[in-house]
Amino acid sequence: MSHPVVVGIDGSAHSSVAADWAAREASSRGVPLHLVHASPSLPGAAVPLPAADRLRDLGEQMLARTAADLGDRHPRLEIRGEQTDDPPASALLAAARTAGLLVVGTRGTGGFDALAVGSVALRAAMAAPCPVVLVPRRPVGAGAGMPAARDAAQVVVGFDAHHPVGETADFAFSAAEARGADLRVVQAWALPAESVSSRTPAVTEEDRAAWEDQEVVRLSDALRAWRERYPRVTVRPDVVLLHPAEALLNASRGARLLVVGRRADPGAAEGRLGFVAQGVLHHAACPVAVVPHVG
Template structure:
């Protein structure tokens, strides 16, 4: 089955930035690009006098404007458009099912550097198994040449099966000729603080083991992608805060997605939630296998 890159389009600056990145990714992958606009139907009564015909006209205008912009930048790229009605998260998840990547735009969090991931974005991240890249308007340069950045940071959970996360990160690094920085945060067991005889030697041994486990996970991927320059960092502390800090100098942060259950349904795990609200760079969210 042919692969493609899918992007959600709604006419906002963040959605145009998402389309720019999606087009660049589709071009590098040599696959088609699909622009999707989903009319949230039935439309909320909070939007007076907005009927199906008017909503459809707005959707067509957003798609046409984005299509024209992308075609000017990538005249040889195969592009299709789709206008759908329904619940956006579910529709986007379905449209992303045959895609290599789903790209979504997101607003910034006011004075903070992170993403404002609303109900639709969060629900889409939960609903799809396809990698999702989140970008803001400020993340995408206006030039159409090669991407100017040179480093990907990837958060690695050594206690999970991170193959899908590492596959995406290494493939992106190879595709763009990026340097890849693998990051793992570890913590001592909570009982450690109750045993004063466990001194700094214990911490050093735990640090050594964490670094070795990370190196062991990376080794087969280093062999598979020998041209990718890889560094690794294992640190003791909060995974989310350290990921945000270490990735500040990168141009893409790749993280895994854990789902947590609750009486109100599934939701993102604490690390992904914190990273999305504080990361200053574009973020790719990958569902763990």
């Protein structure tokens, strides 16, 4: 059986949008959709049995309504629901072990309104063994098919030509191919350390242009294997002299999906996100895919 797309639902507007995004993604991939709902409870507190049963009943009803609604819109999609008493993050991470993709809303029913990304979404992005897509409440192009604007048809990926990550590139190219979208490959770079030392009074325009040309050539060389593997994807290289997070956020305005990598340590009890991934998760207006990789 194909690895399903898993999505967490909790009755919030964020999870409703995430479920709709996940259903469209599962339909596109031709794989089942797995809905997961964790019954809420007070941390460390025992819930009286009648109340616990009532919460489970409400959860089952929510799963049934969501499955019926998505099934009406995607009649060929195989949908199943799972009700669990585990904490939400633990339930999603457990389901992610056999998933091809985990989808979560950036915020759920708990937490503070000022938070851009909730604790459950962050933990999923940090620790899931499969790629995770965090969907904001109003993702670009949601429910409207292919957006009319050219930039809105793009998939954007952060890429380091000095240390290419195959998992991240493969996910981004595959996502662009499936959507019939252009792929904007962002290579952020910085001036060489010796060029900004106290012994160097100024950086000339000629030097800056030469260094940038080197980055352009290096990116072109690093992308050659993926261009050959995905010949139908139109690649738009974007080499910019900016901090990587700022470069990605600028490039992703109006995009359909932003893809970043996360280094995964199989021996670690908890995962972690780098500064770039954290920055884009908290500020991107489009869905963000976090792709784990080893090394």
